[in-house]
Amino acid sequence: MEVKVSENLTIIRQNIEQACKRTGRNSSEVKIIAVTKYVTAERAKEAFDAGIIHLGENRDEGLIEKWNSLGDRPTWHFIGTLQSRKVKNIIDKVSYIHSLDRISLAREINKRSTERIPCFIQVNVSKEESKHGISAASVLDFIQELKSFEHIYIVGLMTMAPLTDDETVIRNTFRGLKQLQQEVQALNLDYAPCQELSMGMSNDYEIAVEEGATFIRIGTSLVGREF
Numbered sequence: 537m538e539v540k541v542s543e544n545l546t547i548i549r550q551n552i553e554q555a556c557k558r559t560g561r562n563s564s565e566v567k568i569i570a571v572t573k574y575v576t577a578e579r580a581k582e583a584f585d586a587g588i589i590h591l592g593e594n595r596d597e598g599l600i601e602k603w604n605s606l607g608d609r610p611t612w613h614f615i616g617t618l619q620s621r622k623v624k625n626i627i628d629k630v631s632y633i634h635s636l637d638r639i640s641l642a643r644e645i646n647k648r649s650t651e652r653i654p655c656f657i658q659v660n661v662s663k664e665e666s667k668h669g670i671s672a673a674s675v676l677d678f679i680q681e682l683k684s685f686e687h688i689y690i691v692g693l694m695t696m697a698p699l700t701d702d703e704t705v706i707r708n709t710f711r712g713l714k715q716l717q718q719e720v721q722a723l724n725l726d727y728a729p730c731q732e733l734s735m736g737m738s739n740d741y742e743i744a745v746e747e748g749a750t751f752i753r754i755g756t757s758l759v760g761r762e763f
């Protein structure tokens with residue numbers, strides 16, 4: 537039988553608490569996004585009812601399906617690669633987009649939105665070829681280029697660590713994102729306060745929390761995997 541979301545949540549919250557204790561952080565800074573892409577709308581509702589406000593989807597179809605069932609009570613996050621032609625399908629449903637990685641996408645988001653949309657820039661810190669996101673070296677230039685888009689508001693940076701057991705590799709990826717965040721903040725741009733770090737998934741969220749994550753995106757170990 538499937539484990540209740542609330543039971544998984546209790547364990548994850550304890551792990552976050554301990555990671556915060558180890559590094560002198562306040563756990564109230566760490567928000568959990570339940571990634572519901574592998575589960576039904578019913579299971580997503582269970583997560584919301586367990587007290588998880590933030591829900592994340594990586595495909596427009598999944599987002600719309602869950603949105604149709606749960607409406608706008610959760611705070612919706614779009615966490616996956618976003619094709620420009622799909623922006624119009626999700627733009628009035630999501631509160632955050634975690635995968636801004638090119639100017640053409642920024643232009644489309646800017647055009648389709650009537651208000652400022654909080655976005656994370658997705659950065660390929662680990663330089664894996666398979667990973668989406670812009671290179672760390674181009675983040676500052678990219679942000680400067682966003683200046684003319686009045687509806688783009690850069691709340692933070694997002695990354696995915698490599699799938700590996702090597703903790704050092706994972707930790708260095710998250711540290712690299714934190715370092716970049718400080719460089720962005722030093723620009724003092726009103727459209728890019730960059731106060732958030734979206735990093736950490738089921739396998740590596742404790743390391744991410746130790747390294748400064750403010751949003752962790754957890755699917756499998758929180759809501760499970762049905763398909």
Ligand SMILES: *Cc1c(COP(=O)(O)O)cnc(C)c1O
Nearest residue numbers: 571594615737738753754755756
């Ligand atoms: C699927 C996904 C997650 C969650 O992955 P789990 O390993 O199941 O926790 C987090 N972030 C992104 C971008 C994803 O696509």
